[in-house]
Amino acid sequence: MNKTVNINLGGIFFHIDEDAYLKLQGYLESIKRSLANSQGSDEIIADIEARIAELFNERLQNNKQVIRLREVDEIISIMGQPEDYVVDEEIFEDDPSTNQNKSTRSKKLFRDPDNSYISGVSSGLAHYFGIDAIWVRLAWILLVFGAGTGVLLYILLWILVPEAKTTAEKIMMTGEPVNISNIEKKIKDGFDNVSQVAKNVSDSVSKAAKNVDLKKGTNSIKSTSKTFFDSLADAVMILLKIFAKFIGILLIIIGASTLIALVIGLFSMGVADIIHIPGLDNLDLVNVGNTPIWLVSLAIFFAVGIPFFFLFYLGLKILINNLKSIGNIAKFTLLGLWILSIITLVIFGIRQASEHAFEESYIKKNELFIKANDTLMVKMTHSDKFNSSFSRDDFKLAHDDNGNKIMYSSDVRIMVKSTSDTVATLSIIKSANGRNYETAIARAKNINYHYEVKNKTLLLDAFLTTDIKNKYNDQEVDIILYLPENTVVYFSSNTEDFIRHNNHEGHLISDKNTNHFIRIMDNNSKCLDCPDEDFNVEVDTPEVKIDSDGIKVESDEVKINISSKGIEIKSDQ
Structure with a gap:
């Protein structure tokens, strides 16, 4: 049974067994003796202890774990013995060949506060990529004034990349091994403050450290005796890292x-909606649920932005091994915001869709006093205020004669049917959607549409209007013109885009019949001045036969046979 000792190393509390403690104590005492006459020895010892504490922390799984002799031996192997290092540049002046054995160390990204203008991000990146900091700063300028992404990226790196505070972190930033020699050299460089001397000492110490590595066997990794398979494995690993x-x-x-x-x-x-910037009124037209635009924008921002933030953070983690974690509190907060945003958007979507749940129509019929054998002219009337050239299903904003905002659309369709009545009838069907019957019928009634009859000429508006408070709810107007038999009708060319033709619904006029005189007959029509009869429109009336075998219904497209065998339906489509 071994006795354990509690120690405070580098400001961190550890449990260590007695044998390991005695060895660690002797190791630190030997370092202190070797640095007794060195300038800044106290600071060097403090940084060495901080580095040893950091290495201990990496090997402990929890705070209650005891440091054993094995962990102390590993730390001493990494840090090196004091007698192995002599920081004296004159020793290495005649040994240039050792520079060739310098092993490649993986660098860690830190912000460099010693060479910073703002936060040290540029200097840290320069150390990490092995380039001069001036090139990194020029790249930031191009990103800020060119693509415009530099400010956000710089702020994110400022937040996420840790600052190199300790001597060990500053050494890791340059890719050098963190051992006694390099810690001593780094601190002495700070006292000397002479760049050329610092460079010579760095080269000398690096050579000395690599010579120690040679003594420990790392020379075999870089030696010319490396096998072909080792080289191949290294090449594959390099490609994978790239x-x-x-x-x-x-x-x-x-x-x-x-x-x-x-x-x-x-x-x-969002902000434009709060301060009511002009130009966003069309967006408000489709917001039938009256949901605040800024709230929808904020929900979309978090719902989409949070996953892409973690995607960005993952990219940084791949590039930067020692990237500072944003912490569990931030992670769970972002997760909560994301879930809340998704729920909010789902509620908004359901609310928006519910406003189109019902479609209702309001029908108004009017007599035109057009009789059989009369000739009726049909034209569309346009307005300078309302442009009907855009898509039929779209709405736009305009102002009426009193300066009030209104919506308008060109979703107007004309159909012609025959009637046995002696007088022509105009049926105007106004349709709209709503979350219930009452809302839908109210919106349909609030559609404004006008027509006029002058000297047997029917003038139809090419647009419909409604108040902006009704929002966009698929408002449309269908016009059905019921004409007595033997009535002649002439559709002007400007009605071509508004005519709806469907044989199965009994519509007798197609867009090809414009600019022609058409006689309305019983369920069909005849062009009076067409060059060929292809312009004549006939309604497809099915033939019905009833006999002892059953019932047969035949048309050009569908055949239905009902007999004792069942129902048989055949279609040409």
Whole structure:
């Protein structure tokens, strides 16, 4: 049974068994003796202890775990013995060949506060990629004034990339091994404050550290005796790392671009709705649920933006091994916001869809005093205020004669049917949607549509209007013109886009009949001045036969046979 000792190393509390404690204590004492006459020895010892505490933390699974002799031996192997390091540049001046054995160390990304203008992001990136910081700063300028993405990306890196505060972190930032020699060198460089001397010492210490690595066997990894399969494995790993970095960069670009687009959309839609910027009125027309636009924009921003933020964060994690975590509180907060946004959008969608649940029509019939053998002219009337050239199913905003805002649409359709009555009748069918019958019929009644008869000329408006409070609910107007038999009708060319023709519903006029005199007959029509009879329209009347075998109904498209064998239906379509 071993006795355990509680120690405070680098400001962190550890449990360590007695044998490991004695060895660690002797190790630190030997370091203190070797640095007794060194400038800044206290700071060097503090940084070495902080580095050892950091390495201990990496190996402990929980706070109650005891540090054993094995962990102490591993730390000493990483940090090195004090007698192995002599930070004196003159020793290495005659040994240039050792520079060739310098092993490649993986760098970690930190913000460099010692060479910063704002936060040290540029200097940290320069260390990480091995380039001069001036090129990184020029790239930020291009991103800010060129693509416009630099500010958000810089702020995110400022938040997520940790600052190199300790000497060990500053050494890891340059990719050098964090051991006694490099910690001592880094601190002495700060006291000397001479860049050229710092460079010479760095080269010398790096050579010394790599010589120690040679003593421990790492030379075999880089030696010329490496086998073919080892080289092949290294090449594959390099390719995989390059591919992973490429994926990380791609994720960062996609995530950042989407976040920037969402931010722009949030400000242009949501904020514009709050301060009532002109030009967004058309968007309010389709908002039949009267949901605040800024609230919808905010919900979309979180619902789409949070997944892409984590996509961006994943890309950074791929590129930056030591990226600072945003923390569980932030993660769960974002998750809660995302779930809340999805629920909010679902509620908005259901509310919006419910406004189109019912479609109702309001019908108004009027006599035109057009009799058999009369000739009726039909024309569409347009207005300078209302442009009917856009899509038939769309709505636009305009102002009436009193300056009030109204909606208008060209969703007007004309149909012609024959009637046995002696007088022509005009039936105007106004239709609209609503969340219930009462709402739908009220919106249908609030549709404004006008016509006029002058000297046996029927003038129909090419548009319908309604108050903007009714919103866009598929408002439309169907006009059915019932004409007595032997009536002659002439449709002007400007009615071509408004004529609806359907044989099965008994419509007698098609868009091909415009600019022609058409005689209305019993369930069919005849063109009086057409060059060929192809313009004549006949209603497809099915033939019905009833006999002992059953009932047969035949038309050009459908044949129905009802007999004792059952029902047989054949269609040509």
